[in-house]
Structure formats: C-alpha cells, structure tokens
Amino acid sequence: MSEQKQQWGSRLGVILAVAGSAVGLGNFLRFPGNAAQNGGGAFMIPYFCALIFLGIPIGWAEWAMGRYGGRKGFHSAPAIMGVWGRGAAGRYLGVIGVLIPMVVYFYYVLIEAWCLGYCWYYATGGGIGIEASHAVSDQVKTSSGFFLSFTGQKADGSNFSFGSGEASVHTAGIVFWLVTFAINVYFVYRGLSKGIEKFCSWAMPAMAVMGVIVLVRVLTLGTPDESRPDQNVVNGLGFMWNPDFSILKDPDKFFKASLAAAGQIFFSLSVGFGVIINYASYVKRDDDVVLSGLTASATNEFFEVCLGGLITLTAAVAFLGVQVTRENTGGTFSTGFTTLPVVFAHMPLGQFFGAIWFFMLFLAAITSSLSMLQPAKAFFEESLGLSRAAATTLVSVVCGAGNLFVLWFSKGLTALDTIDFWVGSFMIFIMAAVQIICFGWVFGLDRGIDEAHRGAKMHIPVVYRFIIKYVAPVYLIVVFVGFCVKNVPGYVHSVLGYIETHDKEGNLLATPITHPPDHVAQLTWGIILACIALLAACTAIGSKRWRAAGLDLDGERPPDDERGPAAAVSGGTQ
C-alpha cells in the first residue's frame, strides 16, 4: 500500500469511463431485437419505467457507495461493501462485485476480438465471403457458416486447429484475441487517468461520430431495391417502433415485456456489475455523483435508443425484408454477426460501412472490457498489497487462463453461455439487491442520501427516497423471481442432468428419457467456484491487512476527511 494514490483526471473523464463501461454490444444488437419482440414502441413504456425505478436509483446508490468507500481508503467491492454492510457478511458478499467483471471478461474479450476480426475483414476489402448476387437464404447461410467457423462453434478445440483453408480462420481468431488481450492489459496497466480515462475520452466521442455516420447512411437508404417497394427505411423503422398495444392489455404479455425491459436496462447500465462502485471510489470527495450518475446513464441511453434503436433493424428490413429480419434477429450474436454482414453485402459502400460498424462495436466492447479488469486489479492491489505491475500480471494470468478455457470449449458456445447466465446475469441481480439493501436499509437511507448529496449541486428528487427504499428492491425481487422461473431450470438441468418424465403436452411418458449432465457446463461451474474461492481467500487476507493498517473496514466511524486532517491516514492506494 505504498504506491501513489490514483484519481480520475477530470469529472468528464470518469463519466465517459462509466458510460463506456455501460455501452456495449447489447445497446446496438440486443436492445432493438428485444424491443421488436416485445411490443415495438409499446416496449418503451416498461423500458422507461425500469430505467426510472430500477436503473437510475441503483446507479445513484452505487456511485455514492463507491465514493464513500474511496474516502475511507478502499477501492474494491468487498472492502466497500464491508463498510456499507457493516461487517464480514457485506465484505464476503462484495466478492461478487469482483467476480462478475473478472469472470465475464473470460468470454467478453473474445466477443471483442470477433468485432475486431470482422472489422479487419471489411477494412481490408475481403468481407466475409457473402455474394450479394446469391439468394438471401444462401447469403444468411454463408454468413452463419463463417461465424460458426470463426468462433470455433463446430467442435471443442477447433479454435486451435491451425493451418490453411478453414483452419486459417481459426488462426486469425487467435491472433485477434491476442491483440485485443494485449490492448486491454496495456491500458489497464497504464492506470486510471493515463490508461482507461484517456482511452474512453477519445473512444466515446469516436463511437458517437461513427454511430451518427452509420445512422445517416441508414436513414437515407430510402427504398434500396425498387422491385421490392415494401423493403424501405420507413417500414424498417415501423418494424422496430410500431407499438403492439396488446402487451398493455394482456397481463402475461405485459409481464414478459416488463421482464425483458428490466433485464435490458439492468444489464445495459452496468448496475450491480461491480464496476461503478470501483470507478466511483476514485472520484474526488466533493464531486457531484448525482449528476455524474445521471449523465452516464443518459449517455448509455443515447447509444441504445437513438443509435441502436434506429440503425440495426431499420437497415435489416430495408435490405432483407421483414420476414428474414424477424427470423434472424433473435439474439445479439445472430443480429450482429449473421444478419448485419448480409445487410452490408447489399449496401452501397458496404465494405466501408461494415468496417466502421464493427470498429464501433469493437470500441464499445473495449471500453467495457477495460472496466472489467480494473476492479479485479484494484482488489488484488488492495487485498494482497501488490504493486500495480504485479496486480496487473495476476489479473492477466487469471483472465488469460479463463479466455483459453472459453476458447477451447467453444462448441455451441456452452462455456460462454454458462458463464454469461450464472455470472453475467444471475449474480448481477444478487449484487444489485445486496447494494440497494445495504444502501437503503443497513447503512440507512438518510445517511446514504446525505452521502450522495455531498458536493452535489443537483439533488436526488424526494420521491426517490421512497423508490430507493421500497420500489427498487421489490421491483428487483419480482424481476429476479421471474427471471429465475423462466431460465434457471434449463441451466440447472444442463449441469446436473435430468430425467424427462412428461412430454411437451404434459402426458406421462411410458419410458422416461434420461438427459445426462453437460460436462462442459459442469467444468465451467468448477471454474466459477474456483474463482469464488480465490477471491474469498484474498478477502480474508485483505481483512487482516486492513485491520492491521487501522482502516475502518466495518464502517464503524465516519471517514477521516470528516474528522479533521489529524485523523487522516494514508488513504487509497493503487
């Protein structure tokens, strides 16, 4: 704990870094598909409700918690949650705030490498081999085949089959991963202001400019093929935005849309991810975290609603029609890596716009992945007393090993999907619930709000006291239960295996069907548990060190800067 204390260089810098963490592929690819499948324009009603009642209040709580922890000399989620949760329980639950970004990085950087790879193929003129003269169904097949091959989904270990022909795609994939990984490590090693802040300060405006360029191109497409007048920009916008009011009348549909909206807001804003709490711990003690939190959320919404909501499906419908778009835009990957390449094959200057688009996605991904390494790096520095170089090396080794694991077990993306569900979705709910309960109930709402208002010229509206204390936790629990009922059984079955005794109509089967467990899913769970054990052990070591250093790890006294300069100790280290 002897290195120089780190801080953000400017207030705008930390806002762009947090917004960069939040803006990712989901903004451009997941949001439009989600909206189109859940009521179009009417989806925006539950969507904005989730933003106002869930995303923004939890975000404010996380900003305030992080800044308060920083004032006490802590920068990692376990230490900060120990302060807010007033003891070891909060501290060990805070491990989730390091686990999520670190383990999600295991696969996220690979998706980032795919974006870089696609950008490279478009920028160098080759594209991915789609012939616009072929039938659209064949083009989709070509696009899908390339994606399956490029990501090694055909067989485990295929990413490591080097050579010529199809194997050369795998070789390229490994090269793109190595380049992406090196860029991440470099910027994280450079530190907060010289690395992450500097990168996000140009990457975020660059993304906005590139997004607007692509948006203008898409909105001026008109009717690309005169022989198909129904395939035009206005119908493309209509596909995304025409409201289906039946979701407001049918309780089942409304609940399904509300779940999708809350999930979209929740994962899009990066609340409960463990990043904001770490980033906010480095802000100055009198920075306006209320305005900063709102600005970061608003920036994320701009990328999601104004760019993601206007570009992706509009272009797909204009070139491919409603039917093909509906069939191929179910998920993030199918939209981004299968459908859009076909769109670019039809678009005038498609190579150029394809390169811009995938470079923008790459930037969106890298600003997010940098934020995933930083919390783990800060935690290892703080808990084990490592230097910046040693902590960066340790994080790189752990995350590099995780990357290799996901790269190897690539068949059907089972390892990626298992991590994404249990860590990248399930545990985020847990972390957000822990945070909002600690903020509103354990630490005390009044103290929490007072802390958020410290130095703030913009105050949290009074109604948010009620929302933070009651509405957000209840909203979160309802969404979490709905999420679990819908998804957990399938994922538990894949780990444990199961015996099917009834058919789809509910009739008893004469001979039950035994589904064996998926060994890759089991292995992935083993990796996740090993990471939890590692982080818990580091937390135990850190607790001893922090106590020995006289730090207030159970949040029993006010921060030193409130007790006068004489009480100030060394503060945060990096």
Place this chain on the structure above:
Amino acid sequence: MNSYGWAFMLTSTISVTSLVLWCFSRVLAESQRDENSD
C-alpha cells in the same frame, strides 16, 4: 410506420437526446465553474 410508431420513436429519441444534452451542459458548466474558482 404508423402514426403511433412515429410518436413513440420521436418521443423516445428526442427525450433521451435532450436529457443527455442537458446533463452534459450541466457537467461542463460545473467543471468550468470549478476551474474558475480554483
């Protein structure tokens, strides 16, 4: 696209754009004020 679609699209995009512009104008103004007071 029907008139409801236009309404939802324009309301959503204009409100989000206005919010982000308002937020950044306040952040920049406050940062400027802080710099001047330093």
